[in-house]
Amino acid sequence: MIKLNVLFLLTLSTLVQADDYFLNFKGEPIQGALIIAHTNAGADVQIDNQSVETTEDGYFMFGFGRFDDQAKTLKIQHNGYTYTTTVPVKTRAFPTEKIDGLPPSKVNPPEGFWDRIKKEQAEVKQARSESNKARHFLQNFIWPAKGRVSGVYGSRRILNGEPKRPHYGMDIANVTGSPVIAPADGVVRMAVTDHYYTGGTIIIDHGYGLNSTYLHLNKLDVTVGQQLKQGDKIGEIGATGRATGPHLDWRLNIGTSLRLDPQLIIAPEPE
Known part of the structure; x- marks a missing residue:
């Protein structure tokens, strides 16, 4: 047995x-x-x-x-x-928050942006589909930034009575310009400054399908294809894209579709 x-x-x-x-x-x-x-x-x-x-x-x-x-x-x-x-x-x-009385543009993007959003989502999917045989996924991950946890994985908002998609990241709030570092070794698969929803966006491939994403960055310090070591500075916290204040939205995926909670793989407090 x-x-x-x-x-x-x-x-x-x-x-x-x-x-x-x-x-x-x-x-x-x-x-x-x-x-x-x-x-x-x-x-x-x-x-x-x-x-x-x-x-x-x-x-x-x-x-x-x-x-x-x-x-x-x-x-x-x-x-x-x-x-x-x-x-x-x-x-x-998972927590749920209800917010009513918002203008329609804060609930759903204007129709004129839909084609752009679809194109950017395809770019993200492509970046997350790229993977190598590196064993960086076996490292003990560290916090990518210092700050206050202002949003958690799995939470959901109901805006004007309309349930929205769950939040699939860990939000770390700090002032604009606060450094963001690589929590583990990897290679950069995406580095863009102006996505509609996420603004400055970086995706790192940690090998065998595991990838991590960093959103709303004010500044990027890496380029696509760059090899990273744990602790390397990759950018700075900002409020780009559709963000209400400066914070890092950090996400963790296996492949293109399995969305995981990055807060579960790090210590309770940053070093």
Whole structure:
């Protein structure tokens, strides 16, 4: 019988079976969580019947989105055996804020901007689809900026009675010009100054599909293709795009569609 070690609070332990099969996790399986897993080198891994890319020594990742409420099924084939287990997900209570009496332009963008917004969304999707075989996703991420947490992942606003999409980032408020740094090594996949919604925008590829995004920047200090080390300055906090005040909106994705909570992968307070 295979037992599953689900590791909470970024602790780590090891499980070894008689045939040397093992499966370790780093991260807590809750909505918005990034899970780093480690199994035998050369093993074939599937999650919910979808193949997952692994490093040469058996590391891989998966995650739970904001609305995920079903367990994930992991299937690992190693040395002619198939091991199957499930990882249940814990649900979270996300805050909701209702705001009424807003002018229509603050609820939905004017029709004249729709083509621009669609084009910029396609650019973001393309940048997030680019990934290399770097192992930077295994690093311990640090805070990308100092400041007050002014917005959290998963929160939702109802504007003039119209439910809007959930907020998929962690907001860190500070004065305009405050430095923003790379929380882990990576390569820059996007560096633009004037997207309609997000203004100054940077996307960093951390390898094997994990990417992070930095929004509303007042200044950019990087270019596309630039290799970064953890702690390198990438820009400055601002209020560009559709922002009501200076802050960094920091986001974390696997690929183009799985949106995760970056606050779950860092220490409670910045260094």
